Amino acid sequence: MAELTTLYNPNLQTHGSTEKQKQETDLRHPLFEYSYPRARLKSRKSFRTVESVQPDQAASHRLELWNTWDNTTNEAIQLPKEQLPSGRELQRKDWVTLNRARAKVGKTASTMHKWKLRPNSECPCGNQNQTMDHILSECTEGPHYTDQDLRDCTDAAQAWITHWRDKI
Numbered sequence: 001m002a003e004l005t006t007l008y009n010p011n012l013q014t015h016g017s018t019e020k021q022k023q024e025t026d027l028r029h030p031l032f033e034y035s036y037p038r039a040r041l042k043s044r045k046s047f048r049t050v051e052s053v054q055p056d057q058a059a060s061h062r063l064e065l066w067n068t069w070d071n072t073t074n075e076a077i078q079l080p081k082e083q084l085p086s087g088r089e090l091q092r093k094d095w096v097t098l099n100r101a102r103a104k105v106g107k108t109a110s111t112m113h114k115w116k117l118r119p120n121s122e123c124p125c126g127n128q129n130q131t132m133d134h135i136l137s138e139c140t141e142g143p144h145y146t147d148q149d150l151r152d153c154t155d156a157a158q159a160w161i162t163h164w165r166d167k168i
């Protein structure tokens with residue numbers, strides 16, 4: 001699931017950085033040239049503690065931070081960019097199934113067994129362990145596709161979604 005947070009990550013907000021920039025350079029800023037008292041609470045994150053960033057560079061700075069932070073090797077997830085991944089025009093149920101497949105999570109027999117909601121993790125095809133990887137690339141019960149198909153939401157990915165959306 002952590003991988004889906006690439007859609008939105010509050011740690012990558014740059015508002016504080018642009019505020020710091022204003023405070024340092026704008027004569028009209030109420031805290032211009034103000035010298036701060038020592039912070040009393042470590043838990044408080046004031047904008048004065050962050051690196052300052054020019055407002056017009058905030059978006060590229062945020063993307064840079066995001067690229068540094070995002071170390072996923074999952075090819076099904078798009079590289080950090082401030083747009084929703086492909087497939088956003090799908091119906092909600094299909095969109096959810098697509099994103100479950102991208103993140104490799106879902107109500108597969110293996111997961112349901114782990115949650116004690118199924119007596120075993122068997123797949124209807126006969127495989128002993130129905131994991132997301134199994135139904136994506138091995139299962140004889142449905143179509144297969146690659147991480148690239150998932151990322152680009154190709155016809156192959158949509159055929160897979162149609163087959164599995166009510167099952168996982």
Ligand SMILES: [Zn+2]
Pocket residue numbers: 123124125126127130134135138139140141
């Ligand atoms: Zn199977």
